[in-house]
Amino acid sequence: MMSTTHAAIGVTLATSTLWVSPELAVPAALGALAGGIFPDLDVAVVAHRKTLHYPELYWPFVAVGFAVALLVPSPVTVGAAFFLLSAAVHSVTDAFGGGLGSRPWENDDQRGVYAHRRGRWIAPRRWIRYDGAPEDLLAVAVFSLPGLLLYGELVRRLTLAMLSVSAVYVLVRKPIGRLGERLDV
Template sequence: MMATTHAAVGLLLALPLTVLAPELAPAAALAAMIGGIFPDLDLVAGIHRRTLHFPDYYWLGAVPALAAAALAPGTATVAAAWFLLSAAVHSVSDVFGAGTEARPWERTSAEAVYLHSRSRWIAPRYWVRYDGAPEDYLLTVCLLAPGLVTFGPTVRRVALALIAVGGAYTLVRKHLPAVEERLL
């Protein structure tokens, strides 16, 4: 799945806070969207879906952080908890996409995400055929929709930007490997 879909999942994860703790909901939403994108920074530095992807270990941070946020609700505790929760969910959900190869629609890679605790890769499930597939964009839009109508202007602006970026990425996705090869 593409980064905008992971950010959209993050926004959805922050939605309950609009009822439970409305004053903290925007901080949770922004932190969750950043946490949803964060693991994919290993595209630019490190090994993609391994260096910053922890389908297992993020939970060791997320669960205590959520407990801390419940015991001492504040901007910092809530932001940290939702950042880690969103990064954890991102790392797990990459299993349901494709492998790490440049042209994931060719299905040549059996590496969806690295499970550090077992020192091995998990194979892709292809529920979303590849990042930037039309169904991936549909997920971005549908998962952002509830937050888009519930949150205030700041979060809404970020959500609209994600919809635009996700749409552009989806349009050019299949041309990217050729562009990359020409540049490198």
């Protein structure tokens, strides 16, 4: 899945704060948005879906983060809790997408996300065939609805920017994969 899809899922999760503590809803959404993107920062640096993706190991930190946010609610603690939750959900949901190959639509790679405690790769489920697939755009559009409809200007603008980036990426995803193959990347 695209990073923007993960970020939109995070913002959707953060909408729970709108009914509990509306004054903390924006920090929750911003933390969730950043947490949804964070695991993918390993894409250009080290082993993607292995270095910053922890499908099992984020969850204890999520529990601690939410305990702290409940005991000491503030923009920082709530934002951090939703950052951790969104990073954890991102790490798990990457297994629902495609593999890591440069042309994942060919199903030639069986690495979905690395499970550190198990010491092995979890196979991709391909519910979303590959990052940037048309169904990925549908997912980011659906998960963007809370950001567009329930939040104010800042979150709405960021959500629109993510949707725009997503649409462009879907249009260029396959040509990028083909270019990488021609350049032997």
